């Protein structure tokens with residue numbers, strides 16, 4: 001493993017290159033519109049896709065980035081204080097999630113992993129709903145149909161197939177909405193993700209595969225999953241792909257809009273690799289100092305998605321101090337609301353154990369519930385409250 | 389002899405196996421540099437190299453399928469599945485290949501693969517991190533399924549599992565990783581047999597059979613019951629496939645009553661198998677129908693409700709009361725209320 005966390009791409013045996021080079025997961029330069037210093041670069045193909053993004057729209061993206069980062073920090077703090085059992089921070093990945101999430105229409109449908117809390121925010125998921133699963137209060141946070149976003153998937157990669165199947169349904173219905181699958185670099189190894197690409201290509205399904213390559217799958221560097229940039233895989237399945245700077249919110253918006261437009265117009269699936277970095281631990285239970293070096297974090301801190309957009313806004317004179325302060329206050333208010341929603345969340349009743357296992361109540365489960373009720377009665381309790 | 393934790397005992401067993409047999413290779417997600425999410429393989433990659441302790445790409449079917457290939461080639465793969473709920477992508481390889489290759493090839497090909505699975509609940513985790521999938525595997529002929537409950541067994545049984553020429557699923561009760569106990573590393577891999585059950589506490593009134601995480605709970609229940617003058621014989625199955633019916637049967641012939649407890653759901657679980665097996669073997673000695681105290685027939689619930697789902701001391705004793713026809717949850721409240 002090299003110090004940047006990547007497995008060397010061209011290990012040799014007896015002088016022969018095992019894999020044709022250049023073989024490194026970061027070999028290809030991603031599409032970007034705003035560089036890390038905030039300087040906007042023209043791009044012939046993608047500029048037209050964001051021509052409507054004026055100063056006010058840029059400010060709205062900035063507000064999103066600030067707020068979701070603040071939500072993430074508050075949730076992390078709530079975990080540290082014992083109010084949440086676990087939290088998967090998205091620190092560093094805000095631009096990838098907001099850029100793509102804000103490109104979607106309400107009638108598009110998202111299938112995500114556990115880390116896409118900023119996408120959920122874009123979909124309109126309520127603050128308490130973001131936390132229910134992580135507090136251990138419910139098996140899911142929200143009804144997928146109210147926000148057109150499935151509840152987050154923990155089984156790595158499974159949702160890529162779900163998005164593809166949903167997209168097949170969109171086609172069958174003659175609709176022009178799109179299904180979007182979010183997954184990580186680690187997930188690209190799973191059979192489910194690869195099978196999803198075959199199905200999507202075969203049926204030309206209106207699905208966008210949005211891979212956030214944050215360079216790590218818990219302790220495993222992306223080089224263990226891919227010897228070449230992940231985006232290069234999709235064309236082998238017959239799916240056009242693009243590698244985008246995942247810390248450039250404008251570029252993420254542009255490439256996602258392109259992919260959505262292709263899907264809506266019958267052009268089939270697109271694969272986006274958003275190159276970003278997981279600045280925090282895998283989850284609050286993880287200790288990244290065991291497997292990655294501090295200088296890597298420094299490298300990426302200099303490419304911070306929020307600092308980048310701030311620099312860009314500043315260069316346009318769109319980040320006066322009072323505005324920045326107001327955005328920060330708004331984010332703090334959202335954080336306070338999140339905290340309150342967390343702490344005041346009702347405790348689930350034991351009777352919930354037996355609900356929704358099947359579409360209809362059934363006798364054998366009722367027997368178990370009835371027995372448990374009688375058991376609780378020994379303690380003078382009922383399953384609406386419980387003994388402990 | 390030294391005092392160590394359950395988790396460290398597994399580490400020591402793995403280390404010993406890597407030391408003794410160059411064909412032993414460890415495979416799994418995050419097991420190298422990180423030492424696994426539970427740190428069971430901590431330090432092993434550093435000491436034995438990344439050709440012996442492999443960080444696998446993130447795909448359980450891939451890990452299990454390549455383990456099959458390595459076994460074909462004469463290796464002894466020891467696979468770590470990160471959490472119980474992540475074994476299912478590998479299910480096809482385990483059931484269709486690992487379990488059947490020896491039979492299919494009429495003994496020509498051996499599959500000495502060990503699959504380590506942290507399992508069970510009680511650690512406050514989200515979905516897919518607290519499951520008890522053992523019955524899927526005990527139902528599959530060709531697999532051996534074991535679950536240690538003490539640091540000594542953790543150490544001895546991982547070595548036995550690796551040395552075994554059959555595929556072994558080794559279920560680790562993850563909520564007991566930090567439990568401490570004496571471990572004698574000089575104990576050989578000969579006895580007790582990997583398939584043998586163990587009588588944990590002797591008793592005369594009821595036989596209480598369990599395995600893995602609930603052995604400690606069952607022992608505590610036996611202690612509590614002795615205050616009420618009830619004598620419980622606790623049996624730790626250790627091996628779930630095959631089951632050491634000899635030990636269980638001998639106990640039931642003595643007590644006449646059988647209570648089985650496990651975290652896994654009731655329907656089609658180990659409790660059903662034991663109840664049937666014992667009823668067939670010594671029906672005439674039973675004073676009461678076998679009683680099961682198990683997780684409910686539901687998907688594993690959110691962590692705030694898991695203490696209701698998991699059998700605990702009180703629920704086990706309620707099962708004991710049923711077997712003894714003492715006042716219990718089905719007959720109505722005990723005069724003195726709950727224990």
Ligand SMILES: Cc1ncc(C[n+]2csc(CCOP(=O)(O)OP(=O)(O)O)c2C)c(N)n1
Pocket residue numbers: 113115154155156183184185186187188214216217218278282417446448470474477
């Ligand atoms: C089938 C399955 N195997 C293993 C895991 C354990 N696990 C949870 S997250 C993770 C790493 C995922 O990495 P990546 O896909 O890059 O997503 P990221 O966490 O970086 O967002 C692993 C191995 C799991 N949840 N599901």
Ligand SMILES: [Mg+2]
Pocket residue numbers: 184185186212213214215216217218
């Ligand atoms: Mg990742």
